[in-house]
Amino acid sequence: MSKDIKITKGLTINLKGEAEKTLASAPRSRTFAIRPSDFHLITPKMVVKEGGSVQAGDTIFYSKTNELIKFVSPVSGTLTKIERGAKRVITNLLIEADPQDTFKDFGVLSPTASSPEAIKARLLESGCWPFIMQRPYAVIADTEIVPSNVFISAFSTAPLANDPDFSLHGKEKELQAAVTALSKLTEGQVHVGVGKSGSSPFKGLKDITLHNVSGPHPAGNVGTQINKISPVNKNEVVWTIAPQDLVIIGELLITGKFNAERVIALSGSEVKTPKYYRTRIGSEASTFLYDSGLKNENVRVISGDVLTGTKISPKEHLGYYSNTVTVIPEGDDYELFGWNKPVFDKISTTRALTFSWLTPNKKYNLDTNTNGEHRAFVVTGNYEEVFPLDMYPLQMLKACMVQDLDQMEVLGMYEVAPEDFALTEFICVSKQPHQQIIRNGLDLMYKEIG
Structure with a gap:
């Protein structure tokens, strides 16, 4: 049985350079x-x-x-x-x-016939446990706590992000093994959010509660779905897992091998032929960047999507959890009187000298320029327009900045992760680093409250 989740608050950021739905094998990284x-x-x-x-x-x-x-x-x-x-x-x-991989054999483990203790021990022994994240605090899950629920988002709404429906195609067997195993490790249910109009491989699986999700970004964020399904309360822990990490867990249980394969979406306006690549965790970004080709040298390579990813050089390696690499213009040039003339080539939630609201389906070629300097918070009410969680984003940010633990608890910090504030950071006229502020607040709570 599936349940519908419709998100109305948010902002869809349409960028040029979406990865073509073709899959190639990246050259083996040295x-x-x-x-x-x-x-x-x-x-x-x-x-x-x-x-x-x-x-x-x-x-x-x-x-x-x-x-x-x-x-x-x-x-x-x-x-x-x-x-x-x-x-x-x-x-x-x-x-x-090595030219060819040799694998440590952990042995086959049937998720249906095994006990929760045996499954947990196998995930810990094999190195699959770091794929399991917990809320509160958005850190690797505590091995001693049984989660009240498990949440998986198989619906992506971030700009130029990896499409789970495509990258998980043909992996139903591995996904089923993984969700069956996880269903034995929770007191509640395994909740999976999928696109309402998509053809997700999760739609035919057992041992899950399926949710059809629709709406603008951040509808695809697992935090948004948690908020709409079962918000996290004090003294409660939930787990979250990325869909491609489920495939690694499932394959481990079926074959006994830790196969760290990733399907990477190489996207962005500065990529000549954006498409999907099959590679491995931690591989050199250059193996597929130069295979597709870059249009210019002055670019920003991001391990992740443009809102939450990390800047890397083309010679560096993929992040452990990354399934997207985005390449956009660097944005180190500045416009004369850019603040005082009509703007047609940028996205804005306001209508002050900007006209993106007239063409909601237009695709933009945005760079990394912040178009303004860091300044004190300006109370505009804009954050609430794109923040679908039932919380007060500005008050939460300020509570983190002044380290008010009591206020942070009252406002719902147990439920959020930095990525939930990526969109408010994008539209912030004060150019405040929202995600870092939330990360610092969560770290303080983890240290003081635990």
Whole structure:
């Protein structure tokens, strides 16, 4: 049985450079990288030393605070370099890959016949546990807490983002194994949000509660769907998992192998032939960037979508959780009197000298220019127009900035993640870093409240 969720508040950002629905295999990356910074609040404790050989699935490091949470190699090869930053903090782990992968065999595990304890132990042992995130705090799930529900968003509304219906095509068997396993690890249900008009592979699966979602961005955000299905209360924990990570979990249970395969959407107005590539977690971005070709050199390469992604160089590696790479103009030039003339080539939620509201379906070629400097918050009421969660976004941001824990609790901080504020950051006339403010607020709550 499916249930409908219709989002009315939000903003659809139509950008040029959508990835064509064709799938190619990216050239094999020579090196792969794992950045501990991708795992928020995790301090790594190394297991493999420089020069050590690893198979795909071998543990490279574990969490210093919880040795059960392991992080494994996406490929077989040699750990050639451990890069460190200030105070000898590990910033990057480089693996020189073998020509062909050899896999550690974890053994086949039937999700229907296995106990919750056996499933949990397999996810921890194999390095699949870091795919499971929890709310509150938007961090890797606590191994000791049973979630009240599990939420999966298989509907993407972010600009130029990966289309789950396409990238998950033909993976029904793996998805079924994963959701069946997860259904045994929760007291509640596995909720899956899919596009109302799409052809999602989730629509024929068992052990899930399906929700048909429609509306503008951020309708595809899992936080938006949680808010409409079952909001997170104090002393309550829910899990969230990305759809492609379910495929890795499902394949692990079916074959016993940790296959870190990713289907990447290479998109953006600066890509000559934007399309989908099959690659692996942590691969070099250049393997598919130069295969498709770039139109210019002065570009911003983003591991992720344009609203929530991280800037990387073409020679750097994919983020651990990224399934999109976006390339747009850098935007380091400035317009003379740009604030004092009619604007036809930018998106705006206001009608002051801007005309994007006249052509809602027009596609734009936006760059990274913020079109203004950082300044104090201006109370405009615009955030509420694009923020569909039943909360007060401006008050929540201010409570985080002044570190008012009581107010943060009252306003609903247990439910949100930084990505829920990406759209309010995009339209912010004050150019405030909303996502970083929320991240700092969540970290403070995690430290003080736990």
